[in-house]
Amino acid sequence: VQAAVAAGVVVVVAAGNDGGDACATTPAAEPTALVVGATTDRDVAAMYSNSGDCVDIFAPGSAIRSAWIGADDASAVIS
Numbered sequence: 001v002q003a004a005v006a007a008g009v010v011v012v013v014a015a016g017n018d019g020g021d022a023c024a025t026t027p028a029a030e031p032t033a034l035v036v037g038a039t040t041d042r043d044v045a046a047m048y049s050n051s052g053d054c055v056d057i058f059a060p061g062s063a064i065r066s067a068w069i070g071a072d073d074a075s076a077v078i079s
Contacts, residue, residue, distance in 0.1 A: 016050035
């Protein structure tokens with residue numbers, strides 16, 4: 001991660017989904033990475049999302065409709 005950032009690449013990583021301290025996980029503990037925690041559909045931090053000083057920003061992470069398998073137009077909400 002450090003080498004990529006030094007080369008000018010923005011590295012974005014998930015904070016993790018253990019409901020704990022993101023600074024205790026990898027790669028979220030890497031200070032050069034942009035660390036993103038999850039919010040719910042009510043725009044509050046998700047209970048499962050890691051948090052703490054290593055988290056730079058929160059973004060939607062629950063009830064997200066996404067592409068899915070089975071058809072070209074298939075989608076699903078799985079969290």
